[in-house]
Amino acid sequence: MDFSELILVRQSDRKYSDLPVEKEKIIRCIEAARLAPSACNSQPWKFVVADEPSLKTRIAEAAASVIMNKFTHQAPVMVAVVLEKMNLTSSMGSVIKDKEYALMDVGIAVNQFCLQAAELGLGTCILGWFNEKKIKELLQVPKKKRVPLLISLGYPDSRTRIKIRKPTEEMSSWNNY
Numbered sequence: 001m002d003f004s005e006l007i008l009v010r011q012s013d014r015k016y017s018d019l020p021v022e023k024e025k026i027i028r029c030i031e032a033a034r035l036a037p038s039a040c041n042s043q044p045w046k047f048v049v050a051d052e053p054s055l056k057t058r059i060a061e062a063a064a065s066v067i068m069n070k071f072t073h074q075a076p077v078m079v080a081v082v083l084e085k086m087n088l089t090s091s092m093g094s095v096i097k098d099k100e101y102a103l104m105d106v107g108i109a110v111n112q113f114c115l116q117a118a119e120l121g122l123g124t125c126i127l128g129w130f131n132e133k134k135i136k137e138l139l140q141v142p143k144k145k146r147v148p149l150l151i152s153l154g155y156p157d158s159r160t161r162i163k164i165r166k167p168t169e170e171m172s173s174w175n176n177y
Contacts, residue, residue, distance in 0.1 A: 001119060009160055010115055013123030014071040016154035021051070021077050025120045026153070032116035038105035042090035045106050046082040047113070048139050055138065062134035063127055063150055072127070075152035079113075080139055081106055083146040103148065110149055123156030 001009070030047050038044065050059045059080070060072035072078065086094065086102050094101045114124040127150040135147050165171075 006115055006119055008163070010118035011123070011161055011163070012125040013152070013154075013156040013158065014125055015156065015158040016071070016074040016076065016123060016152070017157040018074075018076070019155045021122060021154055023051075025117075025122060026051070026077065028120060029113045029116045029122075029153070033109040033113040036105070036109035036112045038090070038108070039093060039101035040087055040090040042086040042102070042105060043109075044084045044086045044090070044102040045109050046084050047109075048080040048082060048141070050078045050080065050139065051076065058138050059135060059150070062138065063130040063152075065129070065131075068129045069127055071125070072150075072152050074157075075125075075154040077153040079151040079153055080135055080141070080147050081110055081149040081151065082141055083148055106148060110151065113151065117153060121155065122153060125152045126150075127152065 026049055030049070033045070033047055034043075050056045056076065056078055057073070059078040060069075060075070063069045063072040063078065083102055083106060085091075090101050093099075110126055114126065117124045128148065130150055132147050135141070135150065136143070136145070139147075141147060
């Protein structure tokens with residue numbers, strides 16, 4: 001599948017089959033994230049994979065709330081993305097330019113993880129709504145670190161949807177705003 005097809009296939013999947021995800025495929029997704037570019041090559045991320053069923057269930061419980069993310073119980077794998085310390089150059093640049101380079105970097109790495117998953121026939125959903133304190137406790141993430149995102153991962157049990165997006169003219173312009 002070429003890149004144009006891949007970006008049409010990748011979607012936020014909220015329904016998963018009960019098939020387990022092969023460790024080799026998870027490793028390929030992690031490798032795609034590892035190779036992502038980052039400001040000053042800081043690589044301020046760590047991907048923590050939860051595939052052990054009882055732990056994964058507890059992670060799903062911490063991700064689900066009254067109305068949000070109940071589908072996480074179906075996903076055979078949950079991945080926590082831990083925000084790691086930036087290197088000195090990136091950290092200084094972040095302060096000087098008042099930009100959150102580490103969060104941008106994590107977003108790029110997560111996108112590469114998800115695109116690799118889609119190419120392998122896997123579905124993902126990037127989650128920002130969850131009980132971070134509980135996730136950190138379950139995965140033994142140090143208290144001072146943050147977990148900005150979770151990724152559900154598994155074989156999708158739904159068809160690829162048609163993407164509804166703003167028109168190109170509304171989200172882009174040439175030579176001025």
